[in-house]
Amino acid sequence: MNSHRSNILFAWLLLLPALLYVLAIVAWPLAATVNLSFTDAALKKTVNWVGWDNYIKIFHAGFGTIIVRTFVWTFFSVLFKMIIGTCGALLLTIALPGRTIFRVLTLMPWIVPMAIGIFMWGWMYNGQFGMISGLLQRFGITDGPVAFLAYGSTAFWATIMTDVWIGTPMVTFYFLAAIQSIPKDLYEAAWVDGASRFYRFRRITLPLMVPAILTMSMISLISTFNSFDIIWILTHGGPSGETTTMIIDTYKTAIGSYKYGEGSARAVLVAICLGAFCFFYFRVINRLTAGGNK
Amino acid sequence: MIDKFRWYEKIGIYFGIFVFLFFIMGPFIEGFLVSLKPLSLLFSSPYHFWPENGSFDAYFTIWTTVPLLWRYMINGIFVAAVATIVALALIIPAAYALSRIEFPGRGAILSGFMFVNMFYGAVLIIPLYRLMRTFGVLNTYLAMIIPGVAFLLATGIWLLRAYLMRIPKELEEAAYVDGASRLYILRRIILPLAGPGVLVVAMYCFLTVYSQQFIFALTFNSKSEYMPLSVGLFAFFGRQEVAWNELMAASFVGVAPVLIVFVFLQRYLVAGLTAGAVKE
Numbered sequence: 001m002n003s004h005r006s007n008i009l010f011a012w013l014l015l016l017p018a019l020l021y022v023l024a025i026v027a028w029p030l031a032a033t034v035n036l037s038f039t040d041a042a043l044k045k046t047v048n049w050v051g052w053d054n055y056i057k058i059f060h061a062g063f064g065t066i067i068v069r070t071f072v073w074t075f076f077s078v079l080f081k082m083i084i085g086t087c088g089a090l091l092l093t094i095a096l097p098g099r100t101i102f103r104v105l106t107l108m109p110w111i112v113p114m115a116i117g118i119f120m121w122g123w124m125y126n127g128q129f130g131m132i133s134g135l136l137q138r139f140g141i142t143d144g145p146v147a148f149l150a151y152g153s154t155a156f157w158a159t160i161m162t163d164v165w166i167g168t169p170m171v172t173f174y175f176l177a178a179i180q181s182i183p184k185d186l187y188e189a190a191w192v193d194g195a196s197r198f199y200r201f202r203r204i205t206l207p208l209m210v211p212a213i214l215t216m217s218m219i220s221l222i223s224t225f226n227s228f229d230i231i232w233i234l235t236h237g238g239p240s241g242e243t244t245t246m247i248i249d250t251y252k253t254a255i256g257s258y259k260y261g262e263g264s265a266r267a268v269l270v271a272i273c274l275g276a277f278c279f280f281y282f283r284v285i286n287r288l289t290a291g292g293n294k
Numbered sequence: 295m296i297d298k299f300r301w302y303e304k305i306g307i308y309f310g311i312f313v314f315l316f317f318i319m320g321p322f323i324e325g326f327l328v329s330l331k332p333l334s335l336l337f338s339s340p341y342h343f344w345p346e347n348g349s350f351d352a353y354f355t356i357w358t359t360v361p362l363l364w365r366y367m368i369n370g371i372f373v374a375a376v377a378t379i380v381a382l383a384l385i386i387p388a389a390y391a392l393s394r395i396e397f398p399g400r401g402a403i404l405s406g407f408m409f410v411n412m413f414y415g416a417v418l419i420i421p422l423y424r425l426m427r428t429f430g431v432l433n434t435y436l437a438m439i440i441p442g443v444a445f446l447l448a449t450g451i452w453l454l455r456a457y458l459m460r461i462p463k464e465l466e467e468a469a470y471v472d473g474a475s476r477l478y479i480l481r482r483i484i485l486p487l488a489g490p491g492v493l494v495v496a497m498y499c500f501l502t503v504y505s506q507q508f509i510f511a512l513t514f515n516s517k518s519e520y521m522p523l524s525v526g527l528f529a530f531f532g533r534q535e536v537a538w539n540e541l542m543a544a545s546f547v548g549v550a551p552v553l554i555v556f557v558f559l560q561r562y563l564v565a566g567l568t569a570g571a572v573k574e
Contacts, residue, residue: 010476011395014387015403018447021384025444026410029421036420084317091311096304102311104560106318111556113370113505113524116545120321123328123538131324134341168318173563226414229508233528250417255513260420267417274412 030271036264043258054265063249063266067273070245073160074224080164081220082213085171090205092172093179103176110169118233121162125149125234152242155235159243162230167223171216178212179205214285218278225274246270329353329542336538352543359530359540362518366526367548369435373511373522374504377439381446381499386492388447389454390480394466404455407448414445419513426514437514438522442507446499453498457491458484490562497556497563504552523548 037054041047092103109117124130127147136142148158182205190200228247231237237244237252244252250270254263299307328336330348356363391397392404422441423432431437465487466479474482485492504522511525518526527548530541556563 007395008397011391011397011400014391018384018388018451019403021444022407022410022447025422025425025441026413026418029418029425030413032421032424033418084314087310088314091307091314094299094307096299096307098311100561102315104557105315107556107560107563108322108553109318111501111505111553112322112545112549113508113522115508115524115528116549117321119527119545120325120542123542124321124324129337129341131320131341131343134343137341138343165317165321222412223414226412226417247417251419254420264420267420270417271413278412 033264033267036260037268038265039261041260041264047261050261054262055269057262058265058269063269066244066246066249067269070225070247070273073156073243073245074221077160077163077167077224077227078217078220080160081167081171081224082217084164084168085175085216086209086213088168088172089175089179090201092176106172107169109166114166114229115233117166118162118230121158121165122149122234125158149235150239152239155239155243159231159234162234163224163227166230167220171220174216175209175212178209182208210288214288218281218285221281222274222278225270225277246273325542325545329539329546331539333537333539352537352539353547356540356544356547359537360527360544362521362526363544363548365519366521366523367551369520369526370504370522370524370548371552373435373438373442374500376435377442377446377503378496378499380439381443381450382492382496384443384447385450385454385495385499386485387480389451389458390484392451393455393458394463394484404452407451410445410448419509422510423513433515433517433520435520438503438507438511438520441510441514442503445507446502449502450495450499454488454491454495457494458488461487493559493562497559501556 038049038051039047040050040053088106092099092106124132125148127133127145127150130148132148133142133146136146137144146154148154186204187200190204195203226247227245228251231243231245231248232251235243237248246266247270250263250266253259253266257263327343327345327348329352330345330350331342332347332349332351335342335346335348360366392400426432426437426440429436429440431440461484466483469479469483505524508524508528511522512528515521515525518529521529527541527544530536530544
C-alpha cells in the first residue's frame with residue numbers, strides 16, 4: 001500500500017475517539033484515586049496532604065488478613081469455575097438430542113441481570129424458607145435449618161458458589177469454542193489406532209485445551225478479584241467481616257464511611273495487588289504456552 | 295465414523311447434563327416456584343418444595359405492587375442499547391486500525407486496553423462520581439451510559455480485532471488498487487464482511503450493560519423513573535417486608551423480553567464467541 005506515513009496517521013485517527021474516551025473515564029479517575037489516597041479527604045471542607053499515613057494506617061488495621069482472604073476467595077472461585085466450565089463444555093459438545101436447548105439454558109445466568117440472580121441465591125440460602133436448607137433437611141442430611149449466610153465459614157463458601165454460578169456460562173462457552181477448534185481428524189486417527197475414549201480425552205482434548213484454560217483463568221481472575229455485587233448483596237461483607245474482600249473493604253471505607261482518602265488508598269492497593277499478580281501470571285502463561293507449542 | 299455411545303454411557307451423559315443444568319437453573323427454578331406460592335406458604339416451616347395451591351396471581355398483582363415495572367424494563371433496555379451503539383461507534387474504527395494497519399506502538403496500545411479491564415467499579419467509583427457531577431449528568435440516563443461504555447471498549451476491541459484478522463487482506467488491497475479510499479474500504483468491504491463479528495460484539499456490549507453494570511446505576515442515579523430493571527427491583531428487595539412471590543414474578547416478567555430475543559440470537563453468540571477467541 002502507499003505512503004507509510006499517511007497509514008500511520010489514519011490509524012491514529014481511527015483510534016483517537018476510543019483512546020480519548022478511555023483516558024477521560026478510566027485513566028483520569030485512576031490518577032485522581034492515586035492522588036486522593038495521599039490526602040485525608042472525607043465529608044469535610046478542607047483536604048490535607050497526609051503522605052503515606054493512609055497506607056500505614058491500613059496495615060495497622062489488619063489489612064493483611066483481608067488480602068489473604070481475597071486471594072483465597074478468588075483462588076477457589078476461579079478453580080471451581082475452571083472445573084465446572086470444563087465439565088459443562090465437555091457435556092455440551094456431545095451431539096445428543098436436546099443439545100441446543102441445554103446450551104440456551106446455560107446462558108441464562110449471563111443474560112439475567114446479576115442482581116436479580118443474586119437475590120434468588122439469597123433466598124435459596126435462607127435457612128428457614130430456602131431450597132438448599134429445605135432439601136437438606138428433607139433428605140435427612142442436616143437435622144435443623146442451616147442459615148448459610150449467618151455463619152462466617154458457610155457464608156464464605158456460599159458467596160464463592162454464587163460467583164462461580166455467575167461466571168460459569170462465560171467459561172463454559174469459551175471452553176466449548178476451544179474444544180470445537182480441535183481438528184476432528186486427530187480424534188479419528190486416534191480412534192483408528194484403537195485409543196479409548198478416555199485416552200483420547202487425556203491425550204488430545206485436555207492438552208489442546210490448556211491455552212484456553214490459561215487465558216480464561218486469567219480473565220476470570222481479574223473479574224473475580226474485582227467482584228463486588230455478589231458479596232455486597234448477599235452479606236455486605238459480614239458476618240463480622242468474614243466475607244470482606246479488598247473490594248468490599250474499599251467500598252465500605254470510601255462510600256459507607258465517607259473516608260475518601262483512606263478508601264482511595266485501599267483502591268490503589270487493590271490495583272497494585274491485582275496488577276502484580278497478573279504480571280507474574282501472564283509471564284508464567286507465556287512461558288508455558290511457548291513451551292507447549294514447540 | 296467414530297464409535298457411538300452405548301446406552302449406559304448416554305444415561306451417564308444425560309445425568310451429568312442434568313446435574314450441571316440443575317446448578318445453572320437452580321436459582322431460577324426456586325425463583326419460579328416462589329413466584330407461584332402464596333405468601334403464607336412461603337413463610338412456613340418446614341420447607342415446601344412444590345407450591346401446593348399455587349397460582350399465577352402474583353403475575354397480575356405485580357403491576358400494582360411495582361407500578362414502574364414497565365418503566366424499569368424499558369430503561370434497562372434503553373440504557374443498554376444506547377451504550378451499545380456508542381461503544382460500537384468507538385470499537386469498530388479502533389479494532390480496524392489495530393487489526394489491519396501496521397504502525398509503531400500498536401502492541402503497546404493493545405496491552406494498554408487489556409490493562410483498562412483490570413480497573414472496575416469500586417476502585418474508580420469516587421472520582422467517577424465527581425466526574426459525573428462535574429458533567430452535570432447525575433440522576434440522568436447519561437450517568438449510567440457514559441461510564442458503562444468505557445468499560446466495554448477493551449474487551450470489545452479485542453473481540454472484534456480477533457474477528458477482523460481473519461478477513462483476507464487481498465480483498466482490501468484489490469479495492470485499494472482500484473482507487474477506493476480507505477473510508478470506503480472500511481465501510482463497504484470490511485464492515486459487511488465483519489457483520490457476524492460486529493453482531494457478537496454488540497451482543498456482548500448489550501448484555502454486559504444490561505446485566506452486569508449494576509454499580510453505576512446504583513451509585514450515580516437515584517431517580518426511580520430512570521432506574522433500570524435490576525436497580526428498580528433492588529429497591530424493593532431491600533425493604534423490610536418483602537412480597538417475595540411478587541418480586542420473583544416481577545423479575546421473570548422483567549427479563550422476559552431480553553431473554554426471548556437472546557434465545558433466538560444464541561447461535562450467533564455461540565458461534566461468535568468461538569470465532570477467533572481461541573486460535574488466531
